[in-house]
Amino acid sequence: MAPITRRMGQIGLPCNAICPTVRPMATPADFTERDDAQGRTISLSGTLSLACLGDVPARLDAIADGVAQIDLAGLDHIDTIGAWVVHRFAMRMDAPVTGAGEDAQRLLDAVARNDEPLATAAPPLNPVVRVLAETGDAVRLTGQTMLGLIGFLGATTLSFGRLITHPRSVRINAVVQRLEVVGIKALAIVGLMSFLVGIVIAQQGSVQLQQFGMEVLTVNLVGRLTFRELGVLMTAIMVAGRSGSAFAAQIGTMMLNEEVDAMRTIGVRPMEALVMPRILATVIMMPLLGFYASVCAVIGGGFLCAVSLDIPPVTFVQRLREVVPITDLYVGLVKAPVFGLIIGIAGCFQGLQVRGNAEEVGTRTTAAVVQAIFLVIVIDAVFAVFFTWIGWN
Numbered sequence: 001m002a003p004i005t006r007r008m009g010q011i012g013l014p015c016n017a018i019c020p021t022v023r024p025m026a027t028p029a030d031f032t033e034r035d036d037a038q039g040r041t042i043s044l045s046g047t048l049s050l051a052c053l054g055d056v057p058a059r060l061d062a063i064a065d066g067v068a069q070i071d072l073a074g075l076d077h078i079d080t081i082g083a084w085v086v087h088r089f090a091m092r093m094d095a096p097v098t099g100a101g102e103d104a105q106r107l108l109d110a111v112a113r114n115d116e117p118l119a120t121a122a123p124p125l126n127p128v129v130r131v132l133a134e135t136g137d138a139v140r141l142t143g144q145t146m147l148g149l150i151g152f153l154g155a156t157t158l159s160f161g162r163l164i165t166h167p168r169s170v171r172i173n174a175v176v177q178r179l180e181v182v183g184i185k186a187l188a189i190v191g192l193m194s195f196l197v198g199i200v201i202a203q204q205g206s207v208q209l210q211q212f213g214m215e216v217l218t219v220n221l222v223g224r225l226t227f228r229e230l231g232v233l234m235t236a237i238m239v240a241g242r243s244g245s246a247f248a249a250q251i252g253t254m255m256l257n258e259e260v261d262a263m264r265t266i267g268v269r270p271m272e273a274l275v276m277p278r279i280l281a282t283v284i285m286m287p288l289l290g291f292y293a294s295v296c297a298v299i300g301g302g303f304l305c306a307v308s309l310d311i312p313p314v315t316f317v318q319r320l321r322e323v324v325p326i327t328d329l330y331v332g333l334v335k336a337p338v339f340g341l342i343i344g345i346a347g348c349f350q351g352l353q354v355r356g357n358a359e360e361v362g363t364r365t366t367a368a369v370v371q372a373i374f375l376v377i378v379i380d381a382v383f384a385v386f387f388t389w390i391g392w393n
Contacts, residue, residue: 043073079107080110174277193238195297197234201297205218216319228332237373245347286337
């Protein structure tokens with residue numbers, strides 16, 4: 001519509017015939033030139049709007065230089081397009097604008113504020129400086145995250161204490177629901193993964209042990225490694241990727257929707273309603289899933305021993321009972337709830353840190369998985385040193 005309107009104005013049709021709602025009896029825009037004491041003055045008149053500009057912009061562009069000022073006292077009306085035409089002409093002539101009414105001046109100021117040149121890009125940083133700056137930012141962020149996790153662990157401990165002193169405040173339905181999500185629905189993937197890991201351990205171990213004629217020690221390798229380390233560790237990594245990320249995404253979405261703030265408003269503690277059921281579920285289910293994963297890995301190792309090494313299942317089980325001490329089972333069962341606590345805290349903590357937009361949900365979900373897996377591996381190394389120190393090796 002704008003190009004058609006402009007062309008109709010250029011052929012001389014009255015502005016009120018084109019756009020009668022702009023202004024009753026609007027006159028087309030025009031300007032005159034005069035010389036006075038200040039120099040050459042351009043005096044604009046009529047209705048300086050999109051519908052009534054006519055050929056005024058083209059005529060102003062034809063003026064080369066020598067304009068001392070631009071007078072708007074004769075204008076009946078001006079819109080944003082007219083203010084833009086005047087502003088650009090004044091900038092090109094480097095001439096002041098005078099005689100503008102209150103509305104016209106406000107439009108001119110708004111146009112001038114939005115006609116600032118784009119900021120030039122900062123010069124590229126030296127690669128060494130950039131790497132040092134990114135390293136410093138990463139160290140600072142890591143420190144802030146660790147402090148936040150420690151504080152969140154303290155808040156979790158206080159909430160757990162309140163649940164112990166007030167058992168009726170435990171949300172049994174929420175805990176049972178999370179037990180199903182974290183544990184029951186993870187049985188298939190955890191079992192399949194552990195079975196395949198057991199096969200891989202037995203196959204790779206037997207290849208190396210056959211060089212020394214000691215392939216029977218494959219049973220020792222599978223039994224001790226799965227019950228002591230890999231069973232619970234692989235389960236923790238799987239739960240962190242499956243449930244820890246879900247915790248962060250669910251709570252993060254609630255933060256975006258301001259549901260957590262609404263819970264605080266009505267007197268519901270988010271720690272007890274959202275965080276504790278998830279943490280309790282991971283702490284309870286991790287020992288069970290870890291033991292289940294170890295059994296599946298042993299079955300996988302026994303299957304490969306029976307197929308590849310001609311070790312019957314009965315012999316495999318008998319040998320397993322002889323070489324795997326009960327302390328290996330205790331080691332896995334002691335580490336499992338600690339791993340579950342880490343996964344639950346990392347997922348819920350990152351979910352509560354979501355601010356701003358949906359992209360933050362994805363960022364925090366990724367951070368929850370990475371932090372949980374990293375902390376699980378670090379704590380596993382600490383446990384390895386500790387159990388060796390007390391003689392469980």
